Amino acid sequence: MVITDAIAKCKVNIQLFTLAIGRLHQETVDMTKATEKHYGISIAKVYPEESDLQAFIDQYGMNGFYDGEVAKKVCCGARKIKPLNAALSGADAWLTGQRREQSTTRVELDFEEHDDTRGIAKFNPLFDWAESDIWAYIKQENVPIHPLHLKGYPSIGCEPCTRQVKKGENIRAGRWWWLQSDSKECGLHVKK
Numbered sequence: 001m002v003i004t005d006a007i008a009k010c011k012v013n014i015q016l017f018t019l020a021i022g023r024l025h026q027e028t029v030d031m032t033k034a035t036e037k038h039y040g041i042s043i044a045k046v047y048p049e050e051s052d053l054q055a056f057i058d059q060y061g062m063n064g065f066y067d068g069e070v071a072k073k074v075c076c077g078a079r080k081i082k083p084l085n086a087a088l089s090g091a092d093a094w095l096t097g098q099r100r101e102q103s104t105t106r107v108e109l110d111f112e113e114h115d116d117t118r119g120i121a122k123f124n125p126l127f128d129w130a131e132s133d134i135w136a137y138i139k140q141e142n143v144p145i146h147p148l149h150l151k152g153y154p155s156i157g158c159e160p161c162t163r164q165v166k167k168g169e170n171i172r173a174g175r176w177w178w179l180q181s182d183s184k185e186c187g188l189h190v191k192k
C-alpha cells in the first residue's frame with residue numbers, strides 16, 4: 001500500500017495489478033475496491049487458469065496444500081506464479097513491497113536486483129524499511145489500512161493459509177504455519 005500510495009500520488013506510469021487468486025479473505029477483495037476508490041485509480045485483476053485449478057483439485061483436493069510442501073507449491077504455482085508470469089510478460093521491470101526484516105529468506109534483499117526467471121529488472125524500494133517506518137508513512141500520508149492488519153495479521157496471504165500471529169512471533173509466522181520456517185514463501189520471489 002505504501003508503494004501504491006507513492007505511485008498514485010506521483011501519477012507515474014506504472015501499472016498496478018492484483019492476483020485474483022480466488023482464496024483471498026473477503027477483506028482483501030474489498031481492500032482492492034477501497035484502494036481504487038480512495039486514489040481514483042484502476043487496479044487490473046489477473047486470474048488463474050480454470051484448467052490449472054481443476055487439475056490441482058483433481059489431484060490434491062480443494063485444500064490439498066495442508067498435506068505438505070509439494071501440494072502447496074502446486075497450488076501457489078497455479079494460483080499465483082503462473083498468473084504473475086502472465087502479468088509481467090512484456091514488462092520492463094516490476095516493483096515489490098518486500099522488506100529485509102520480514103523473514104530469514106529476505107535478509108539479503110537489495111534495492112535493485114535482476115529477476116533471472118523473467119529476464120527483467122526488479123526493484124524493492126522498501127528493502128531497508130522497518131515496520132515502524134511503514135506505519136509512520138501510513139499515518140502521515142493517510143494510506144488506507146487493510147482491516148486484518150488491526151486484528152493480528154501482520155502478513156496477509158490467502159485465507160486458508162494465513163492465521164493471526166501471537167505476540168513476539170515473526171510477522172510471517174502466520175503464513176503456512178503447518179510447514180517449516182524456511183517455507184514462508186509462495187515462490188513469487190524465488191531466484192533461479
Ligand code: SF4
Pocket residue numbers: 021023065071072073075076077079080157158160161186
Ligand atoms: S497461499 Fe495457499 S491457497 Fe493461496 S495459492 Fe498458496 S497454497 Fe494455494
